[in-house]
Amino acid sequence: MSNVFNPLGQLLGMPVTDWQGATRPTPEVRGGRFCRLEPLNPSVHAKDLYAAFSLDSEGRNWTYLPYGPFESFEDFTSWLIGCGQDQDVLFFAIINLESNTPVGIASYLRISPEQGSIEVGHLNFSPLMQRTPIATEAMWLMMKEAFALGFRRYEWKCNALNRASRRAAQRLGLSFEGVFRQAAVVKGHNRDTAWYAAIDCDWPAINDALTHWLSPDNFDAQGRQRVSLSSLTRPLLVAVG
Template identity: 55%
Template sequence: MNDRKLGRPVPDWTPPPRPDRERLEGRLVRLEPLVADAHALALHDAFEGHDDLWDYMPYGPFTSGTAYHRWARQREAGDDPQFLVLVDQASGLPGGIASYLRITPEAGSIEVGHICIAPRMQRGAAATEAMFLMMDWAFHAGYRRYEWKCNALNLASRRAAQRLGFSFEGVFRNHLIVKGRNRDTAWFSVIDSEWPALQEAFRVWLDPTNFDAMGRQRERLSDLTRLVRAASDPALER
């Protein structure tokens, strides 16, 4: 039988478990399941005044803490997506939110999305560590494919995906209608065979010795992940 025509065999495949709202602990950040009463008002305070955070989201901006609490209450017990709150280890304050979604254990595929990081946590090591912790959980659980999708116009999200080691897979045209507007969707992924090298890249970058006394990085994560990526995003090279 010609495997080149039929695909590589995947012997003894066992679907991985679904995420179970477990807490993920890092040095700089912890991720804990969204609980509206515990997190919503603090998250709203962190997001308030930055309506651009919601430009590419299918919801928001939120006019009040009450409105955001209502949104969080509707989603805190959801099975897919499953929302996690990024809590700064030093201050104990929530600084962002993300989720696992399109969870497909039978195919070994899972996506990260609904990422919203407050300005105080943006461009910091804690947000990067959070993305590492979520990816690390997925591959240790046995997932084969970890996805990132975003509006193709959202160049900041496309840059973030590439920096984190995701490989560009293309753009799905006329993929969705969001807030009454067309959305072309850029697709990225990391697969299990790439994870050991990416895991080491994250560990090198997150090591405290990679930062000087002012917190400035010595090595860039994008430099460490570049050799692992199977394909780069051409939109970022223009």
């Protein structure tokens, strides 16, 4: 469906008929083959998460986040408790099914059911899940849930200097949409913010690519991928950057 003109000859966007809005995500467990997402609970997850994040001894994971690294377990736990008090953000602990322990954090934020837009963020993948299928499957579970709830737009934003995050967004099939210059001041430094997104009409092809990559047939006996995810998703990107 394309854009239309009104009776004044002015160009309008394409019609969105019978739009009822999306359904707000709820704090429920979401499971896959390699991991499950559990609503973040400091009393349950804090100890193992702190241990997992402490494996990042240089604090690289925290460089582009507006908080952390934390000097003590108590400081980290206080931060986790605060996460649960933000009504606009829904945090999840990412659980490794093999060890049954939390190895990372992810969240939904800027949740706008009335506009059909939702963002994934507050991503912190400990060394225990980096470069493993857990990282990809966790993001697939988040994206799949968002589109199943009727959201039209799924966003990923990161510091424009965070090349790893930018590559990850595009590897997952989210298209580059531009950079907002001087979007924020974070830890005393300027932050330009890079925007990536997938929309509902993108999702079927992205889902097929992610499902194909995550399937058991795509891994050999040593757990090595046969086909890279980037080779499956790059043709789907509207723009790269």
